[in-house]
Amino acid sequence: MKLPLLFVAFLLPFYCHAQLTQTLRGRVVDNESKYPLVGATIQIVDQSLGNVSDTAGAYRIPKVPVGRRTVRVTLVGYKDVLLNNIIIDAGRETILDVELEESVQQLSSVTVRAQRTGEARNDMAVVSARQFTVDEADRYAGSRGEPARMASNFAGVQGADDSRNDIVIRGNSPQGVLWRLEGVSIPNPNHFAIAGTSGGPVSIINNRYLANSDFFTGAFPAEFGNTVAGVFDLKLRNGNNEKHERTVQFGFLGTEAMVEGPLSRKSSGKSMSGASYMASFRYANLGLFNKIGLDIGTQAVPSYQDGFFRLNFPLTTRSGAPAGSIALWALGGTSTVDILVSQQKADDRNIFGQNDRDQYYTSRMGVAGLTYTRPVSKQTFWKTTLAVSGNVQDANHDYLFLRKDGGGNPIVQNSRFVVDSLRPILDYRFKEVRYTLSSFVNHKTGTRSTLKVGLNTDVYNFSAFDSVRTFEPPTSTRFTGWQTRWDANETFALLQPYASYRTRLTSNLTLTAGLNALFLTLNAKSSSPVEPRLGLSYDLPNRQKLSVAIGLHSQMQPTYTYFYKTPNLASSAYPAPLVEENRAVGLTKSWHYVASYNRLLGQNMRLLLETYYQRLFNVPVERVASSFSMLNTGAAFSRIFPGALVNTGVGQNYGVELTLEKFFSDNYYFLVTGSLFDAKYKGSDNVWRNTDFNGRYAFNALFAKEIPFKRSSLNVGAKFTATGGRWYGPVDEAASRRNQEIVFASATRNSLQFAPYRRFDIKIDYKINRQRLTHTIAVDFVNVLGIKNLLSLSYAPQPDGTFVKQEYQLGFLPVFYYRVNF
Structure with missing residues (x-):
C-alpha cells in the first residue's frame, strides 16, 4: 500500500523565518488542599523567561519559543518541581497547572528537589504507581494514542x-x-x-x-x-x-x-x-x-x-x-x-x-x-x-x-x-x-x-435477556426450542x-x-x-x-x-x-x-x-x-x-x-x-x-x-x-x-x-x-x-x-x- 501523499512533506525544504513563540500559562496550587499559592516562581530553564503566580495562583509567560521546554517551579516552604518535556506548539497555548508539596522544613534556606516525571499524582501511593501524560500516549510506538x-x-x-x-x-x-x-x-x-x-x-x-x-x-x-x-x-x-x-x-x-x-x-x-x-x-x-x-x-x-x-x-x-x-x-x-x-x-x-x-x-x-x-x-x-x-x-x-x-x-x-x-x-x-x-x-x-476521607456509592440497574437454541440430537440439523439463559431486571448498590x-x-x-x-x-x-x-x-x-x-x-x-x-x-x-x-x-x-x-x-x-x-x-x-x-x-x-x-x-x-x-x-x-x-x-x-x-x-x-x-x-x-x-x-x-x-x-x-x-x-x-x-x-x-x-x-x-x-x-x-x- 502506498503511504499517504502527505508524507511528501518530509522532503520539503526548511525555511528560516523569525522564531515562533506561544504562551505558557496555568495555576500553582497546594497539592493537598488545592489552594492557590501566591508568589511561586515559574522559570523556563533554558530561556531567560519566567514569572510569579498572583493571588489566584495564576501565572503567564508570553513569547516562549516553540519546542520542548523544561520548567522549574519554586516557592519557599515547598519542594521544588522540575518538569521536563513540556511541549510548546504554535497552534495552541500550553496550559500547565502545577501542584507543590509542602516541605517538612520551613526554613527558606532549605530546598528539597522533587523530580516529578513519572511520579504518581496520588500522594497516598508509595509503590506500583505511575503518572502518565498525554504526550506519552502519543509518543510511544505501537500505542495508537490509547492509555491501555x-x-x-x-x-x-x-x-x-x-x-x-x-x-x-x-x-x-x-x-x-x-x-x-x-x-x-x-x-x-x-x-x-x-x-x-x-x-x-x-x-x-x-x-x-x-x-x-x-x-x-x-x-x-x-x-x-x-x-x-x-x-x-x-x-x-x-x-x-x-x-x-x-x-x-x-x-x-x-x-x-x-x-x-x-x-x-x-x-x-x-x-x-x-x-x-x-x-x-x-x-x-x-x-x-x-x-x-x-x-x-x-x-x-x-x-x-x-x-x-x-x-x-x-x-x-x-x-x-x-x-x-x-x-x-x-x-x-x-x-x-x-x-x-x-x-x-x-x-x-x-x-x-x-x-x-x-x-x-x-x-x-x-x-x-x-x-x-x-x-x-x-x-x-x-x-x-x-x-x-x-x-x-x-x-x-x-x-x-x-x-x-x-x-x-x-x-x-x-x-x-x-x-x-x-x-x-x-x-x-x-x-x-x-x-x-x-x-x-x-x-x-x-x-x-x-x-483523606471519602465515600464511593454505585447503584446498579441490570436488565438482561438471552435466548438460545441447540441441536437435538447434537448431530442433527433439527433445533430444540428456545431456552432463556438470562431474564433479569435487578437493582442493587x-x-x-x-x-x-x-x-x-x-x-x-x-x-x-x-x-x-x-x-x-x-x-x-x-x-x-x-x-x-x-x-x-x-x-x-x-x-x-x-x-x-x-x-x-x-x-x-x-x-x-x-x-x-x-x-x-x-x-x-x-x-x-x-x-x-x-x-x-x-x-x-x-x-x-x-x-x-x-x-x-x-x-x-x-x-x-x-x-x-x-x-x-x-x-x-x-x-x-x-x-x-x-x-x-x-x-x-x-x-x-x-x-x-x-x-x-x-x-x-x-x-x-x-x-x-x-x-x-x-x-x-x-x-x-x-x-x-x-x-x-x-x-x-x-x-x-x-x-x-x-x-x-x-x-x-x-x-x-x-x-x-x-x-x-x-x-x-x-x-x-x-x-x-x-x-x-x-x-x-x-x-x-x-x-x-x-x-x-x-x-x-x-x-x-x-x-x-x-x-x-x-x-x-x-x-x-x-x-x-x-x-x-x-x-x-x-x-x-x-x-x-x-x-x-x-x-x-x-x-x-x-x-x-x-x-x-x-x-x-x-x-x-x-x-x-x-
Missing part, C-alpha cells in the same frame, strides 16, 4: 493481543482492572465491549481531553476498591478559557474534530469568570481503508463513533478569590459490526468472531457527570462527582448450515462454502445503568500529615467508604495507612467490612528511595454472571430446565505485598526495581470438580457460561520487575522494562495450574529521537516487545462438536503454551509550526516485520472434517494520521 496500549509498556504489564487492548497486570485477568474518570468508576470505555471485560479493539477515550493521570499495578491506596488487578485513574482537563482553539484530524482510526475556548469574553457575574467549553467527535474510517486493501484483521468492517464535551465554570467569592469550580462533562460511543461468515471465503481470517455463524453485534457506552471542587481553606479540599453511566450489548446470531458431499464434508466452490440455510440460534441484550456518587475531603493537619492518612514521620520517612470497606447489597456474602492498607517510604542518600506496601483488596464479579441460569442436572428432561444458582456468589479477595527500590541516576534517568507477592482467595470456581476459575476470564469476545459457582478457588502471583527510564532530554528518551513472574491458580478439582495469562516474562524496549529544525521537528521512535505465550490445552473434540465452539479438556487445561509473542514497531511523526498553526503528520508502523503471532484456536469446520483453526494476530499495519491545530 500505552500502559502495556510499563513493568509488570503485558498486552500481547493485537485484536484487543486488554492489559494483563502481574498475571491477573484483565477483568480485574478498574477504570475511573473524575473519581467515579465507569463501564468498559471501549468500542465493541463484551460484558465482563475491561478492554476492546478501540478505545472510546481520546487522550487529547485527558489531563495527567495515574496508573496503579498493585497495593492501591484505600480510595480504590472493587479491584484486585489494577487501576486507571483518569482526569479530565478544562478547555482554554481565554482563546478559541480547534483541532482536526484524519487517520486510520477515524476522522475527528475538537474545539475548545471561553464560553464568553465576559461571563455574567464573577462566579462564572473564566468559564470554558471543550467538545470532540470521531467517526471511523475503517470501511474506506478496507476497500483499498489494507488488512484490518477481519473481512467484517467495524463501524463506530464517539464524542465528548466538558463545560467548566470557575467559582469565586464576593471578594474575587477563587472558590473552586463546577464542571459538567460527558463522553460516550456506539459501535456496530456484522460478521457475515456466509459471505466470506473459506480461508478468510476472522479474529473478531466465530466461524460457523453470521453475527450481528452492537454495543454502546456512555457516562455523564457533574463535578464540584472547592478549596475550603488553606488546609482543606472537597471534591464531589455525581454521575450516571451505562452500557448496552445487543447481539443476534444466525447459524450457518453448509451443503455437504456424500462423505459428509462441506462443499467448497470458488473458495467459498456452499450455504444450505441460515437459522437464528442466539438473541441477547444486556443493559447496565449505574448511578454514582463519589465524594471526599482532603485535610492537611500541619505540614507533615494529611487525612455497591458502597465503599474509605479513609487514608499520610504522615511524614521524619524528613525522610513517610507512612501511609488506610481502611477501605466494600458492601454489595446483592447478597449477604458480598461484604468486606475491613480492608487495611499500609505503606512506608524511606528516602536514602544519593536520591534513593525504599518503599514497602501491603493491602487487602476485593472485587465483585461481572454483573451478568450473578443472573446466569445453569442447567438443572438433577432433572431428567432434555434439555434440562435452567435455574439461577450464582446470585449468592461472594467477592474475590486478594492480599498484595510489594517492595520497591527507586534511584535517580543523574538529572534525567531513573532505575526502579519492584518485587511482589499476591495471594488470591475466595475465587469463584465451579461446584463440580473442574479446572474452571474466574481468574482465566475477561480477555475474549465471548461471555462465559459456567456451572454453579462457589468461592473456594485460590491463586497466587509473584515476580520481580525492572524499569530503566531516561526522561525526555537532550532530544531523546528511552524506556526499558522487564518482568519475570509466575501466576498459578487452583480450581475446584484441587489441581494447581498456570493461569491463561502466565506468560512468565515480559520485555519492552522503547527509544525515540527528536530532530528539531527552525520551525519544525522530526521524531523517530521504535519499540520491541517480547512476552511469553498464553496457555491452553488439548481440545475436547466431542464437546467442541457438540457446542460448536472450541472446548478444552478440563483435566489437561493449560498444559500447553502458545509460542512467544514478538513485535517490532516504528513511529515517525513530523511537526510543522507556522504562525498560530501546527501541522502534525505521523505514521505508526505496527509489527513492521510482519511477525506471525498466534492468537487463538477457533471452531471452523473444514472440507477434510477437521474443525480446529489457528487464528493469527495482525500482520504489518500502518496506523497514520494528519492533524492540524489552530
Whole structure:
C-alpha cells in the first residue's frame, strides 16, 4: 500500500523565518488542599523567561519559543518541581497547572528537589504507581494514542493481543482492572465491549481531553476498591478559557474534530469568570481503508463513533478569590459490526468472531457527570462527582448450515462454502445503568500529615435477556426450542467508604495507612467490612528511595454472571430446565505485598526495581470438580457460561520487575522494562495450574529521537516487545462438536503454551509550526516485520472434517494520521 501523499512533506525544504513563540500559562496550587499559592516562581530553564503566580495562583509567560521546554517551579516552604518535556506548539497555548508539596522544613534556606516525571499524582501511593501524560500516549510506538496500549509498556504489564487492548497486570485477568474518570468508576470505555471485560479493539477515550493521570499495578491506596488487578485513574482537563482553539484530524482510526475556548469574553457575574467549553467527535474510517486493501484483521468492517464535551465554570467569592469550580462533562460511543461468515471465503481470517455463524453485534457506552471542587481553606479540599453511566450489548446470531458431499464434508466452490440455510440460534441484550456518587475531603493537619476521607456509592440497574437454541440430537440439523439463559431486571448498590492518612514521620520517612470497606447489597456474602492498607517510604542518600506496601483488596464479579441460569442436572428432561444458582456468589479477595527500590541516576534517568507477592482467595470456581476459575476470564469476545459457582478457588502471583527510564532530554528518551513472574491458580478439582495469562516474562524496549529544525521537528521512535505465550490445552473434540465452539479438556487445561509473542514497531511523526498553526503528520508502523503471532484456536469446520483453526494476530499495519491545530 502506498503511504499517504502527505508524507511528501518530509522532503520539503526548511525555511528560516523569525522564531515562533506561544504562551505558557496555568495555576500553582497546594497539592493537598488545592489552594492557590501566591508568589511561586515559574522559570523556563533554558530561556531567560519566567514569572510569579498572583493571588489566584495564576501565572503567564508570553513569547516562549516553540519546542520542548523544561520548567522549574519554586516557592519557599515547598519542594521544588522540575518538569521536563513540556511541549510548546504554535497552534495552541500550553496550559500547565502545577501542584507543590509542602516541605517538612520551613526554613527558606532549605530546598528539597522533587523530580516529578513519572511520579504518581496520588500522594497516598508509595509503590506500583505511575503518572502518565498525554504526550506519552502519543509518543510511544505501537500505542495508537490509547492509555491501555500505552500502559502495556510499563513493568509488570503485558498486552500481547493485537485484536484487543486488554492489559494483563502481574498475571491477573484483565477483568480485574478498574477504570475511573473524575473519581467515579465507569463501564468498559471501549468500542465493541463484551460484558465482563475491561478492554476492546478501540478505545472510546481520546487522550487529547485527558489531563495527567495515574496508573496503579498493585497495593492501591484505600480510595480504590472493587479491584484486585489494577487501576486507571483518569482526569479530565478544562478547555482554554481565554482563546478559541480547534483541532482536526484524519487517520486510520477515524476522522475527528475538537474545539475548545471561553464560553464568553465576559461571563455574567464573577462566579462564572473564566468559564470554558471543550467538545470532540470521531467517526471511523475503517470501511474506506478496507476497500483499498489494507488488512484490518477481519473481512467484517467495524463501524463506530464517539464524542465528548466538558463545560467548566470557575467559582469565586464576593471578594474575587477563587472558590473552586463546577464542571459538567460527558463522553460516550456506539459501535456496530456484522460478521457475515456466509459471505466470506473459506480461508478468510476472522479474529473478531466465530466461524460457523453470521453475527450481528452492537454495543454502546456512555457516562455523564457533574463535578464540584472547592478549596475550603488553606488546609482543606472537597471534591464531589455525581454521575450516571451505562452500557448496552445487543447481539443476534444466525447459524450457518453448509451443503455437504456424500462423505459428509462441506462443499467448497470458488473458495467459498456452499450455504444450505441460515437459522437464528442466539438473541441477547444486556443493559447496565449505574448511578454514582463519589465524594471526599482532603485535610492537611500541619505540614507533615494529611487525612483523606471519602465515600464511593454505585447503584446498579441490570436488565438482561438471552435466548438460545441447540441441536437435538447434537448431530442433527433439527433445533430444540428456545431456552432463556438470562431474564433479569435487578437493582442493587455497591458502597465503599474509605479513609487514608499520610504522615511524614521524619524528613525522610513517610507512612501511609488506610481502611477501605466494600458492601454489595446483592447478597449477604458480598461484604468486606475491613480492608487495611499500609505503606512506608524511606528516602536514602544519593536520591534513593525504599518503599514497602501491603493491602487487602476485593472485587465483585461481572454483573451478568450473578443472573446466569445453569442447567438443572438433577432433572431428567432434555434439555434440562435452567435455574439461577450464582446470585449468592461472594467477592474475590486478594492480599498484595510489594517492595520497591527507586534511584535517580543523574538529572534525567531513573532505575526502579519492584518485587511482589499476591495471594488470591475466595475465587469463584465451579461446584463440580473442574479446572474452571474466574481468574482465566475477561480477555475474549465471548461471555462465559459456567456451572454453579462457589468461592473456594485460590491463586497466587509473584515476580520481580525492572524499569530503566531516561526522561525526555537532550532530544531523546528511552524506556526499558522487564518482568519475570509466575501466576498459578487452583480450581475446584484441587489441581494447581498456570493461569491463561502466565506468560512468565515480559520485555519492552522503547527509544525515540527528536530532530528539531527552525520551525519544525522530526521524531523517530521504535519499540520491541517480547512476552511469553498464553496457555491452553488439548481440545475436547466431542464437546467442541457438540457446542460448536472450541472446548478444552478440563483435566489437561493449560498444559500447553502458545509460542512467544514478538513485535517490532516504528513511529515517525513530523511537526510543522507556522504562525498560530501546527501541522502534525505521523505514521505508526505496527509489527513492521510482519511477525506471525498466534492468537487463538477457533471452531471452523473444514472440507477434510477437521474443525480446529489457528487464528493469527495482525500482520504489518500502518496506523497514520494528519492533524492540524489552530
